[in-house]
Amino acid sequence: MQYQWVLFDADETLFYFDSKGGLGSLLARYNHTMTEQCYSNFQTKNQALWDQYHLGQIDMLTLQQSRFAHFGERFGVAPTVLNSQFQEAMVDNCPPMAGADALLKSLKGRAKLGIISNGFKAMQPGRLxxxxxxxxxxxxxxxxxxxxxxxxxxIFHFTFEQMGGKPQKALMVGDNPHADVAGGAGVGLDTCWFNRHGKARPDGITPTFEVSALSDLQALLA
Known part of the structure; x- marks a missing residue:
């Protein structure tokens, strides 16, 4: 095994992220039926807020409050409460990605494994x-x-501190070419772009590996 550590993104890398199912479950708690337009409006606002968060333009609390502000007014519930309830619902709407279980079990004991996610801390224990x-x-x-x-x-340096220091050889795996590939390469990690939708490679981003299925990464690391 050439890597001491293999680090993974979580959402859409190890877990499917069914935000539509999660939002539907949340709204059902308040006897509100989710329509396609309702979900589309939420996703548009939610994605814009996440983009701002990734760029460092807003903090996590602003993201949590803003994305559920409309529903908070409608239901008379604090947006942060709705955000917490959405996270609880998402635990049941984040099944493992195809091939993830076999990949992780093939690596366990051969390398140390980690997750670096831009998601919420509270969601991780339940879905793991x-x-x-x-x-x-x-x-x-x-x-x-x-x-x-x-x-x-x-965030990578913070992770290295928790790992006991930056390893000599580590691989960062993720679906986002900017956050995971460019981010990992920027701190000296080898990278693997999990490109399951066959997107064009962004200019200036060159992963060490590119796979369309986690089983392909398992074969590469075998």
Whole structure:
């Protein structure tokens, strides 16, 4: 095994992220039926806020409050409460990505494993347990606890501190070419772009590996 550590993004890399199902479950708690337009409006606002967060233009609390402000007014519930309830709903709407379980189990014991996610800290234990991965990872880091999001190098340096120091050879795996590939390469990591939708490679971004399925990465690291 050529890597001491293999670090993974979480959403859309190890876990599918069914935000539509999660939002539907949340709104059902308040007897509100979700329409396609309702979900589209939420996704447009939510994605714009996440883009601002990734660029360091807003903090995590602003993201949490802003994306549920409309529903908070409608239901008479604090947006942060709705955000927490949405995270709870998402635990049941984040099944493991195809090939993820086999990949992780093939790596366990051969390299140390970690997660670096721009997601929320509270979501991680529940969905890791649900996937049967509660004892798979040596470190699980979120931007919420690091105080900064990928691709900023500080979240990687924060992770290295939790790992006991930057390893000589480590691989960062993720679906986002900017946050995961450019971010990982920027701190000297080898990178793997998990490009399951066959997107064109962005200019200036050159991953060490590119795969369309996690089983392909398993074969590369075998």
């Amino acid at each position: 347990a649900k996937a049967g991965w509660h004892d798979i990872f040596d470190v699980v880091i979120t931007s919420e606890e690091a105080g900064i999001a990928k691709p900023h190098p500080d």
